Amino acid sequence: MTEATGIVGEFLSLKAETDADVLAMQCGDFYEFFGDDAELVGEELDLKVTSKSSQGQAYPMAGVPLNELTPYLKALVERGYRVAVADQYETDDGHAREIVRVVTPGTLLETTDADAQYLAAIVAASTSGRRRLSGSTSDAGYGLAFADVTTGRFLVTDAEDADEALSELYRFDPVEVLPGPDVRNDDELVSRVRERVDATVSLFDAEAFAPKRAEHVVREQYGREIVDRLEVSAQAVSAAGAILAYVAETGAGVLASMTRIQTHHGDDHVTLDATTQRNLELTETMHGDRKGSLFETIDHTKTSAGARLLKEWLQRPRRSLSALEERQRSVEALASAALARDEIQDLLGDAYDLERLASKATSGSADARDLLAVRDTLGLLPSLAEAIDADQELADSPLSEIVDRPDRTAAADLRETLAEALAEEPPSTVRRGGLLQRGFHEELDEVIERHEEVKRWLETLADREKRQHGLSHVSVDRNKTDGYYVQVGRSAADGVPDHYEEIKTLKNSKRFTTPELEEKEREILRLEEQRGELEYELFSELREEVAGRAELLQDVGRTLATVDALASLATHAAENRWVKPELHRGARLEIDQGRHPVVEQTTEFVPNDVRLDDDRTFLVVTGPNMSGKSTYMRQVACIVLLAQVGSFVPAREAEIGLVDGIFTRVGALDELAQGRSTFMVEMSELSNILHAATEESLVILDEVGRGTATYDGISIAWAATEYLHNEIRAKTLFATHYHELTGLADHLPRVANVHVAADERDGDVTFLRTVREGATDRSYGIHVADLAGVPDPVVDRARDVLDRLREEKAIEAKGGTSSEPVQTVFDLSSGQFRGPANADGGTANAAEANPEEALDPETEAVLDDLGSVDVNTTPPIELIAKVQQWQRRLEGDGEEEAER
Numbered sequence: 053m054t055e056a057t058g059i060v061g062e063f064l065s066l067k068a069e070t071d072a073d074v075l076a077m078q079c080g081d082f083y084e085f086f087g088d089d090a091e092l093v094g095e096e097l098d099l100k101v102t103s104k105s106s107q108g109q110a111y112p113m114a115g116v117p118l119n120e121l122t123p124y125l126k127a128l129v130e131r132g133y134r135v136a137v138a139d140q141y142e143t144d145d146g147h148a149r150e151i152v153r154v155v156t157p158g159t160l161l162e163t164t165d166a167d168a169q170y171l172a173a174i175v176a177a178s179t180s181g182r183r184r185l186s187g188s189t190s191d192a193g194y195g196l197a198f199a200d201v202t203t204g205r206f207l208v209t210d211a212e213d214a215d216e217a218l219s220e221l222y223r224f225d226p227v228e229v230l231p232g233p234d235v236r237n238d239d240e241l242v243s244r245v246r247e248r249v250d251a252t253v254s255l256f257d258a259e260a261f262a263p264k265r266a267e268h269v270v271r272e273q274y275g276r277e278i279v280d281r282l283e284v285s286a287q288a289v290s291a292a293g294a295i296l297a298y299v300a301e302t303g304a305g306v307l308a309s310m311t312r313i314q315t316h317h318g319d320d321h322v323t324l325d326a327t328t329q330r331n332l333e334l335t336e337t338m339h340g341d342r343k344g345s346l347f348e349t350i351d352h353t354k355t356s357a358g359a360r361l362l363k364e365w366l367q368r369p370r371r372s373l374s375a376l377e378e379r380q381r382s383v384e385a386l387a388s389a390a391l392a393r394d395e396i397q398d399l400l401g402d403a404y405d406l407e408r409l410a411s412k413a414t415s416g417s418a419d420a421r422d423l424l425a426v427r428d429t430l431g432l433l434p435s436l437a438e439a440i441d442a443d444q445e446l447a448d449s450p451l452s453e454i455v456d457r458p459d460r461t462a463a464a465d466l467r468e469t470l471a472e473a474l475a476e477e478p479p480s481t482v483r484r485g486g487l488l489q490r491g492f493h494e495e496l497d498e499v500i501e502r503h504e505e506v507k508r509w510l511e512t513l514a515d516r517e518k519r520q521h522g523l524s525h526v527s528v529d530r531n532k533t534d535g536y537y538v539q540v541g542r543s544a545a546d547g548v549p550d551h552y553e554e555i556k557t558l559k560n561s562k563r564f565t566t567p568e569l570e571e572k573e574r575e576i577l578r579l580e581e582q583r584g585e586l587e588y589e590l591f592s593e594l595r596e597e598v599a600g601r602a603e604l605l606q607d608v609g610r611t612l613a614t615v616d617a618l619a620s621l622a623t624h625a626a627e628n629r630w631v632k633p634e635l636h637r638g639a640r641l642e643i644d645q646g647r648h649p650v651v652e653q654t655t656e657f658v659p660n661d662v663r664l665d666d667d668r669t670f671l672v673v674t675g676p677n678m679s680g681k682s683t684y685m686r687q688v689a690c691i692v693l694l695a696q697v698g699s700f701v702p703a704r705e706a707e708i709g710l711v712d713g714i715f716t717r718v719g720a721l722d723e724l725a726q727g728r729s730t731f732m733v734e735m736s737e738l739s740n741i742l743h744a745a746t747e748e749s750l751v752i753l754d755e756v757g758r759g760t761a762t763y764d765g766i767s768i769a770w771a772a773t774e775y776l777h778n779e780i781r782a783k784t785l786f787a788t789h790y791h792e793l794t795g796l797a798d799h800l801p802r803v804a805n806v807h808v809a810a811d812e813r814d815g816d817v818t819f820l821r822t823v824r825e826g827a828t829d830r831s832y833g834i835h836v837a838d839l840a841g842v843p844d845p846v847v848d849r850a851r852d853v854l855d856r857l858r859e860e861k862a863i864e865a866k867g868g869t870s871s872e873p874v875q876t877v878f879d880l881s882s883g884q885f886r887g888p889a890n891a892d893g894g895t896a897n898a899a900e901a902n903p904e905e906a907l908d909p910e911t912e913a914v915l916d917d918l919g920s921v922d923v924n925t926t927p928p929i930e931l932i933a934k935v936q937q938w939q940r941r942l943e944g945d946g947e948e949e950a951e952r
Contacts (some may be wrong), residue, residue: 056106060086072136072154082115090114097124122162129160132252153303157252158228159201166356170198170224173291175232195288198224199295203407204309208288209316221249222326223367228252232261248326256298266293274313282315305415311603322369322696323713327737331716334366349650352623354400357609358616369696378450379698385449386622392443400616404429406609410602413595420478420487427470430463458607466601473594485583487591496586503579521549536573537563625700633695633706640665645704648687658821662688664783668804672794673787674828675808680821681787685752689714692750715741716752751784766790794827914938
């Protein structure tokens with residue numbers, strides 16, 4: 053087959069140079085796709101596909117206008133495609149093209165999503181042992197790095213094991229993950245990453261993760277001493293170096309905006325594993341919806357950066373008492389200063405996302421409107437400070453210090469520079485004139501003045517021609533085909549002067565040019581080109597100046613986001629009667645009249661109390677189905693979490709000892725699609741909790757053990773209770789239908805029973821939603837079935853069966869072929885049902901049930917003796933002696949015992 057030439061050949065040649073999935077190549081005013089790429093974008097983006105011939109062969113072709121690439125690019129990347137972009141540039145021989153960047157989910161700058169867009173890397177400790185840097189105390193099994201190229205945020209951290217690494221990935225929710233060589237070869241871990249995190253997994257050059265090379269890259273970006281100051285494992289540094297190399301190779305051009313690399317200290321944040329974040333519905337509901345989540349409920353932010361920060365606070369609650377008290381004082385001041393808070397939020401409503409604008413400036417993609425947004429947002433800082441200082445309570449709060457953290461003098465200087473330079477209404481493209489104001493640059497002013505003189509000459513030409521030559525119906529215009537022309541109506545066309553040169557005849561008019569008009573056209577085109585080039589050069593210098601102040605923009609942006617997030621918490625507290633919790637480092641957790649922060653928004657909520665302390669660390673929660681046990685436990689977890697965000701909480705009063713982690717096992721999260729049963733998921737989540745929780749943790753367990761046989765479930769729940777109480781000693785709420793567990797309160801010193809009350813009158817049951825001390829003795833399951841709309845015959849039959857079960861009577865199987873009733877009394881020792889039943893409903897013995905398996909006389913004698921003993925009246929010592937006697941007789945010592 054003959055190789056393609058021309059534009060198609062150039063496209064195919066460039067495509068061969070990249071491992072991207074799709075290539076967009078600039079051809080004049082369009083970005084074109086050819087061959088398989090054209091067919092792909094045609095299907096994915098609903099573009100029209102035509103064809104282009106080269107060397108006698110037709111190639112599919114599709115294209116998008118130059119200025120409309122961004123939405124198509126974003127759509128492709130969000131579908132998981134890596135897109136290479138080749139731009140056109142001028143050469144002495146004409147045009148040439150080269151790939152300038154490869155856009156991936158983690159390096160996409162053109163996003164309108166307010167959420168963080170993290171690019172993550174994960175590196176495992178080497179197979180020969182865990183690597184340490186000199187001066188580092190970390191002994192992590194995995195190192196992770198997270199970079200948001202849209203804001204310049206760059207964090208590194210360590211994880212002890214795969215579960216902790218997965219929890220960090222879930223917490224940051226990256227859009228793209230770069231697994232290191234050891235990780236990518238671990239099929240199970242990669243599979244778990246794909247299950248837990250909705251991200252593109254990209255296989256980057258393994259050499260980029262090499263320890264020495266990665267460390268060199270980090271030192272080159274941040275200085276020689278930075279690696280030692282990070283105090284993380286070598287694998288975390290490898291992850292950071294790989295991210296920097298990846299961002300550089302893709303050509304995003306944002307390395308200059310990644311001004312700081314910071315350690316994400318896990319020991320300063322509350323541990324929230326992926327299961328807990330889902331169970332508590334922090335950022336999305338169990339169904340994947342944002343509406344109905346805790347974040348959506350408390351989000352009253354006015355800026356995308358503020359919303360991003362508030363979400364970060366929810367996903368990374370703090371353990372630092374001083375940091376939380378600082379937030380509390382700010383929220384308290386804002387909550388009480390309603391007018392000042394409204395003014396602050398009105399100001400923030402005009403703020404743009406400075407962190408992302410800084411990245412656009414450093415990448416060279418910011419236009420004049422972006423720099424105007426920088427100018428206007430920097431101007432909000434002094435206004436914000438004035439609004440805070442004007443209210444004494446706000447001025448005395450940490451808010452005053454927060455707005456003073458950025459360099460306000462530098463911010464004012466940059467704002468002034470931009471105000472002097474930029475036109476108020478610049479065009480959308482930076483290659484055309486009109487970007488800058490007069491007075492900013494002398495040479496530019498001269499070009500603009502001459503350009504406007506020529507424009508005025510052209511604008512008045514028609515009137516002059518009419519007066520000078522007595523013509524009517526004369527106009528002057530311009531198009532791409534004819535350039536500038538004088539258009540005269542047909543009725544007057546015969547009277548034009550001799551120096552008019554006809555260039556086109558239309559139905560009702562004719563077009564002419566003149567030597568002077570052609571000269572002015574050449575001059576205005578030259579001036580437009582000169583103005584465009586000079587303005588672009590000056591604008592590029594201005595943009596570079598802004599890029600050089602990326603750290604300043606990030607500081608101001610972070611300050612505005614912080615005030616926005618605090619104001620959001622204050623707004624919700626004021627509107628919903630939330631209170632400031634008392635925080636301390638002790639074990640005491642006492643919530644008076646607590647409410648669920650989300651459920652209270654749509655329901656007349658019944659508040660409840662909870663009390664845990666050194667002498668009461670474990671609550672067994674019982675009560676009817678659908679009575680609110682799960683909601684009660686979730687509300688306790690949410691209140692503790694909100695307190696460690698620095699928020700007020702939904703309660704009348706709250707005293708909260710800080711926790712180091714919140715662990716939940718709530719609800720049935722089946723993973724049958726991955727071959728994991730409900731019970732396996734339940735046990736895996738329980739295992740994670742029992743391994744990760746500490747004495748300072750809060751543990752929420754709902755119906756542990758229900759996914760298996762009753763006695764297995766009771767055994768597991770019993771053992772887990774003992775382990776949590778005796779070994780871990782974590783603050784625990786355990787909801788169960790196994791009423792046997794309530795007896796543990798009499799034997800384990802820190803276990804207490806509480807129950808969700810129900811009122812039963814005349815057969816009708818009302819769930820009171822109130823949590824009271826003590827255990828319940830019923831579950832009201834049949835009543836719940838009735839409420840759920842189960843047909844009446846089924847409900848009535850269930851009541852009848854339940855009554856007979858309680859009386860240990862046999863049950864007739866309706867519709868069966870046998871007239872014998874089914875025996876349902878379960879013999880725990882044998883694991884079999886005893887039966888069949890006698891006619892009066894009593895239980896027949898084994899010999900009657902199956903004559904071929906008749907009991908020996910000694911066993912029958914023991915059973916008769918057992919039946920004659922009343923355990924309620926026999927003294928314990930005597931009862932133990934009888935049991936020992938029966939054991940010896942059944943073991944073959946009956947004759948000896950009889951003689952005694």
